[in-house]
Amino acid sequence: MAAEWQKPPDWLDEERMNFLSAPLPSQRTDKPSQWDTQTKFWSDLIVSSCSDCCQVSILGRHVEERFTRSGRTPACLAGVVEDACKQGVLRSAKSWEKNDCSESWLEWGVNLASSWLTGSPERPESWLEVTYVIPKLVEQFSSDVISEHSRRASSSGRNDLFSPEGFVSLCRHVRPPLSKDDVGLLSRWLEKSSKLSIYLDEIDNEMIKLAVNGERPVSPPSKPEIALYRLRLCCVALSKQIEEVMSDIKRCTEAAKQKQMLGMRDGALSLLRRRKRLLKSLTQKEGTAENIEQLITGLRAVHDDRKIIGAMEVGVQAYREAMADINIDKVADTMDEFRDLHDKHNEVNAELCDSFSVFITDDGSMDMSELEAELDSLIHEDGIADAHAPSEPPVAGASAATPQKRDQNTTEELCIPVTPPESASKPNRDEGCPQHHDVTATPGSAHVPPKPTRSPAS
Template sequence: MSGGSASVSDLTAEWDDDERMDFMFSDFKSNRDVNPMDWDSKMDFWAALVVRSCRRRRTACCSLRELGDTFRRKDRSPLGLPTVLQDMSSGGKLQRESDFAADAGWLSWGVGLLLVRPLRWTISSVLGSNGVPPEETFVVVELVKEKAAEVLAAYHSSQWATSPVVTFSQLADLCKDVCADQSTLGVALLQLQREKKVAVSLHDGMKIVKFCRALQERVSPLSDVDLGVLQLQRSERLLEERLQALGEKAEGLKEEARVLLRQGKKTQALRSLRSRKQVEKRVDNLSNQLESIRGILDRIDQSTTDKTVMQAYQAGVAALKLSLKDVTLESAENLVDQIQELCDTQDDVNQTISSLGAADEDKAELEEELESLLKEAEPDALAHFPEVPTGGLRPSVPLQLEEDLSRLTLRDSGTSDKKTTTPQLLQDN
């Protein structure tokens, strides 16, 4: 199994099934109606595999020859790939690169990736043949939109985000991990141009890309200010490279003077130091120029930001004026008075409604309070009564006298007269 086949096997579990792949690698029937289920199954398999393969390779472009090499298995290429590409094109999943560029209005400037042939030649070459030309490049529409979003995100997270204008070579270097080739970057920029997120143009043979700023809904046309900023940026990079080279040269002369001095060649060492001083002066001059350029770029960026903020303020003031068009201070005061009056009326109504059950509530509350007072007064009401005796009850006076008399009678002998007398005394009493 070839290297390409090994990589494709990660995209579909059916790739190692020889019997299944024999069916998939066979050509399509000329008439779908003969067996529509098998025809659709094979078409869905290859269409999905084309998209997955391009996505993994970080490209949005493909050709019949490239797909044939990618899907080669046991020295065989799928016979139905031309039919797959034609079906995907008719379904809007694929689009010829030249047609995609024409729809985006980018045929006027090539980027070295779209070898912009006359559109008539492209169409006639396709229509004049029964199949798909092996070198014809197709764009996977789904992946183009994905790559466009990734390119925009890469730009906004880069050091170039402070400047809306970059060269195509700078952008290609920035997006090397996003787009596998310049063709994919080109169609991604075409998609962004359709979405009004970038403007692409040629200036003095240099391809320039202008991005939409964060607070803007659409990109503005390339202006003289943008070109001036681009020129300043190029000068800044040139000075940085020159300064780095001069710094390395100065260090080299210093080391050379040290070596000559060790060798006893004092005159030559002094000459090296003198040259080093001259290089350092040039470094100082170039450093001042670099700081001036950076200051200008900062001012331009600040002015652009201020302009955007002022435009936002103006839009806000206009909207505020429009919203307050029919509002006056007098009408606001009258409205507040009416609201206060309605609130007072509502309070009065609520108070009247709540007074209906006030009497019953007061009566119940008073009864509860009275009951609590009675519970508190019960211990005090019993305080003036005598204590309850703990022993037995004392007998009454007549009973006590009778008991005393009985004891006297029992002690005396011949008490018959007393017995008869005692009742008489009691009777007399």
């Protein structure tokens, strides 16, 4: 039995596996810790391995083969499987179908006791020959199938019916290696859960309809759905017939060539006549298939249009009900009241602004005298700050000023009248007085223009 499943971390621990593979105690009360550890490990491993292999049922013999390590089979498997059936982790296929997939441990015990009391107990089979169903995986895989079908129906906008083959294809698309028997288990569980319905048409063809988006129970198929289903079946049948006819045409062509090469002209002509009839039949079948496809397209378009029209009718009715309580006079009164409230709010804002404005007079104009006084005080403070600021550094490359130059600059800044110097060619009369130098700047020094003097009267 080829199967790929993920082995647990303890699988390579020989000491741990020897403990887990040992026989179960005769009763749980003897060693409850060992009993619980072994049964939980192996029952969980059965479920997880079947999930990895996309199985919802497994034969007891396959369980034994799957868990055989180095030629040794766990001695506790029979007890583990029996305990798993009592706990509801596993179900035998017979009890699953007989009790409609809902037999509890108590019901199982009552049925077994009643069979012994009536004197007609069923002879127990070896657990190796029993097929066990895993209810948890049946529910999980069925939910996955419904989710995939709902996704397709949502994208296409319709809930198509399935043939039995189509349902098998859907299940195997969700869980690729799923067997046909397991698909049957899923279909029975979905039918019991009111998520699947099986119908028969006029010629006893089975039609399967699945629930969409949590629909329960499944609504019966409508006439357009049945018509589309039967047309799709015709298309599938015609496609198969067209493929067969094309294969026959190809064989007739090859056979006619061989007979012609062998000199069997009459046989070659007979094959060509048959090929001509097949070509005519092929043309007819292709035309029929094209007409059916156009009919399917038209039916689907009409079905979609009906859904759109129904939605629009519901929308118009809701629109009408929403507009029923609206009165144009009430709307006008509401707007007038809104305007009055808005004007009142503006007046309140104006009053609040007047109460907190310091420089606004009664007539609404600004009182500038106080602002002018504040501006003068700011300018005065700035002037005092500039007077105490450090002087600018001398310009690089300028020659140092002479003492006479500095004296003249100071005199000009203090606005002291200066007597213009006499001509340089005129000799100085008082030799004891220092020579008057020209106040012009020496070559290479910065030229400072003299400031205009003011009379004492000014």
